[in-house]
Amino acid sequence: MTISDSVQDPIYPVAERLTGKHKANVQSMAEYQSMWESSVNNTNEFFGKLGRELLSWSKPFETVQHGSFYEGDVAWFLEGELNACYNCVDRHALATPNNIAIIHEGDEPENVRRITYRELLQDVCRLANVLKSMDVRKGDNIAIYMPMVPEAVVAMLACARVGAVHSVVFAGFSSDSLRDRVIDCGARVVLTADEGRRGGKNIATKRIVDEAIKGTTTVEHVLVYRRTGSEVPWTKNRDLWWHDEMAKARPYCPVTAMSSEDPLFLLYTSGSTGTPKGVVHTTAGYLLGAASTVKYIFDYQPGDIHACMADIGWITGHTYIVYGPLALGATTVLFESTPTYPDPSRFWKMVQKHKVTQFYTAPTAIRALRRLGDKWLADSDLSSLRVIGSVGEPINPEAWDWYNTQVGKGKCAVVDTYWQTETGSIIISPLPGATKTKPGSATFPFFGIKAVILDPQTGAELKGNDVTGVLAISQPWPSMARTVYNNHHRYLDTYLNPYKGFYFTGDGASRDKNGYIWIRGRVDDVINVSGHRLSTAEIESALIHHESVAEAAVVGGQDDLTGQCIHAFATLKPNVDVSEGLERELSLQVRKVIGPFATPKRIYVVSDLPKTRSGKIMRRILRKIVNGEHDQLGDISTLADPS
Numbered sequence: 001m002t003i004s005d006s007v008q009d010p011i012y013p014v015a016e017r018l019t020g021k022h023k024a025n026v027q028s029m030a031e032y033q034s035m036w037e038s039s040v041n042n043t044n045e046f047f048g049k050l051g052r053e054l055l056s057w058s059k060p061f062e063t064v065q066h067g068s069f070y071e072g073d074v075a076w077f078l079e080g081e082l083n084a085c086y087n088c089v090d091r092h093a094l095a096t097p098n099n100i101a102i103i104h105e106g107d108e109p110e111n112v113r114r115i116t117y118r119e120l121l122q123d124v125c126r127l128a129n130v131l132k133s134m135d136v137r138k139g140d141n142i143a144i145y146m147p148m149v150p151e152a153v154v155a156m157l158a159c160a161r162v163g164a165v166h167s168v169v170f171a172g173f174s175s176d177s178l179r180d181r182v183i184d185c186g187a188r189v190v191l192t193a194d195e196g197r198r199g200g201k202n203i204a205t206k207r208i209v210d211e212a213i214k215g216t217t218t219v220e221h222v223l224v225y226r227r228t229g230s231e232v233p234w235t236k237n238r239d240l241w242w243h244d245e246m247a248k249a250r251p252y253c254p255v256t257a258m259s260s261e262d263p264l265f266l267l268y269t270s271g272s273t274g275t276p277k278g279v280v281h282t283t284a285g286y287l288l289g290a291a292s293t294v295k296y297i298f299d300y301q302p303g304d305i306h307a308c309m310a311d312i313g314w315i316t317g318h319t320y321i322v323y324g325p326l327a328l329g330a331t332t333v334l335f336e337s338t339p340t341y342p343d344p345s346r347f348w349k350m351v352q353k354h355k356v357t358q359f360y361t362a363p364t365a366i367r368a369l370r371r372l373g374d375k376w377l378a379d380s381d382l383s384s385l386r387v388i389g390s391v392g393e394p395i396n397p398e399a400w401d402w403y404n405t406q407v408g409k410g411k412c413a414v415v416d417t418y419w420q421t422e423t424g425s426i427i428i429s430p431l432p433g434a435t436k437t438k439p440g441s442a443t444f445p446f447f448g449i450k451a452v453i454l455d456p457q458t459g460a461e462l463k464g465n466d467v468t469g470v471l472a473i474s475q476p477w478p479s480m481a482r483t484v485y486n487n488h489h490r491y492l493d494t495y496l497n498p499y500k501g502f503y504f505t506g507d508g509a510s511r512d513k514n515g516y517i518w519i520r521g522r523v524d525d526v527i528n529v530s531g532h533r534l535s536t537a538e539i540e541s542a543l544i545h546h547e548s549v550a551e552a553a554v555v556g557g558q559d560d561l562t563g564q565c566i567h568a569f570a571t572l573k574p575n576v577d578v579s580e581g582l583e584r585e586l587s588l589q590v591r592k593v594i595g596p597f598a599t600p601k602r603i604y605v606v607s608d609l610p611k612t613r614s615g616k617i618m619r620r621i622l623r624k625i626v627n628g629e630h631d632q633l634g635d636i637s638t639l640a641d642p643s
């Protein structure tokens with residue numbers, strides 16, 4: 001497949017704020033390449049050194065890497081013992097107690113809390129003692145269903161401290177989804193809040209928990225943090241107030257030593273099929289992936305203010321709000337609100353207020369803000385920013401350009417970071433001080449990641465440049481998921497059995513003529529029209545180039561003649577009306593940007609697209625609709641608006 005270079009290929013040099021006086025953690029492509037070579041060829045030496053440098057161990061490891069994709073028994077840092085909470089809290093509280101660990105930007109902009117490492121240690125210890133008083137022990141599973149308040153971070157870390165395995169459930173999930181997850185992991189305790197606050201509205205968090213655990217058999221206690229003070233239903237003996245229990249607890253609690261391979265957390269992820277999988281991450285490898293990617297991909301330097309806008313209910317929040325930044329002793333920003341509350345300048349005012357150095361969000365937010373106009377950035381000083389990141393889906397060059405020029409002012413590194421819940425941390429991304437970027441390309445693999453492109457039919461590795469296929473990884477890396485909770489064969493079947501000897505990502509990808517990697521979207525989103533393989537992301541990007549289009553989603557329909565055909569859905573920018581001939585114009589747009597073979601068969605101008613609550617367009621639903629399978633929409637419980 002040829003990439004339409006005219007639109008997608010400008011190369012941007014390493015950005016101004018990463019050069020000159022600033023000494024980035026990796027300063028040239030040559031340095032990156034030599035580090036990458038040693039990370040994949042002298043893996044034990046490279047990661048042994050990195051593991052000792054970035055993490056503190058109560059007992060040193062002897063074996064660095066163990067197991068294989070063939071056997072599905074991957075393990076890292078055997079014999080080693082450590083505690084993730086100690087690494088994220090204690091060691092910084094001891095060295096720099098007054099440094100700020102968490103800046104909480106509340107739903108109302110004037111509502112800011114700053115928590116030092118000393119305070120964080122005390123809070124985590126108190127909660128760890130509360131958990132112990134509920135007889136929570138090493139290996140127990142704890143569900144966390146909380147709004148974006150610092151106590152949610154305290155909850156995760158307190159679990160880690162006592163060796164309990166947390167399962168954070170995104171607080172936008174319905175009670176049914178929460179119930180499924182509580183049942184699957186047999187949680188004994190649920191940590192929650194009376195209500196959440198978002199965009200000026202209250203969310204009935206505790207009521208949802210009550211509904212979810214009705215009829216479940218494992219939950220003994222619900223610990224409730226008071227966020228709004230509204231009246232909530234109460235079940236005596238089962239429900240306990242957070243502040244009451246915390247007040248009784250001692251503010252120091254010893255850490256529980258964990259083996260490197262003891263589970264740190266479960267995180268459920270909804271694949272395109274079946275019930276959600278409880279992806280299991282273990283302690284040492286995950287933490288090293290989190291810390292090392294913050295150091296190298298976000299170019300973390302002491303004093304930096306790291307702001308990841310994800311929710312802690314998703315992997316991005318786990319790794320880039322909590323474990324990664326805190327493992328390095330950074331200041332992490334926890335954002336409770338939405339990008340448009342009280343108005344669309346919210347992100348940028350926050351960047352100015354806290355002098356944010358790293359800002360990380362999703363293309364869907366970037367596109368939404370772009371569509372609302374540049375005036376919302378006009379009054380904010382964004383000069384503290386150095387690295388701005390994108391995650392979650394392919395970023396179309398149009399949105400990339402806007403992010404780069406309007407937010408980064410052309411002076412920041414833009415890192416399009418590719419990874420998954422299962423990979424634990426970023427696996428493909430530019431390095432700020434080293435990589436020249438192409439808008440829309442995640443560029444090159446991170447240390448330890450041997451990314452390969454396979455022929456989807458034969459599984460043969462497509463070597464060299466200018467190839468397209470499915471993306472796989474050919475050797476184990478520290479932060480990869482180890483299993484699916486209570487379902488190891490599903491883990492093997494999903495990730496390791498499709499192509500023997502490889503971890504299969506489920507994404508399509510190309511390596512272009514310069515060796516840059518372009519993620520093409522999930523393989524089930526790739527459309528094959530008359531033998532031409534097309535990425536839905538590519539067609540969507542073309543549509544978005546049209547001045548009237550806000551967002552686009554493209555899916556494959558069945559076609560007797562061409563095998564598959566393209567169905568395109570588009571929403572329009574505000575104040576744009578559906579004009580006569582618009583559909584034809586959009587069709588021409590796609591022909592112009594990609595080629596006549598990519599002409600959509602149908603274009604639907606719609607008022608909204610089905611999205612998950614994390615903002616991903618659910619193309620699966622559109623695919624069913626265009627293929628006349630309305631009655632088989634499958635699980636739509638993760639839709640933001642199922643109607």
Ligand code: 6R9
Pocket residue numbers: 269315316390391392393394395416417418419420421422442505506507519521522
């Ligand atoms: C971190 C996260 C994983 C899927 C992944 C891919 C898509 C993520 C991307 C990207 C293109 C990027 N994805 N980052 N696609 N470019 N930079 O999002 O995890 O929720 O598990 O989603 O998201 O399709 O397979 P998760």
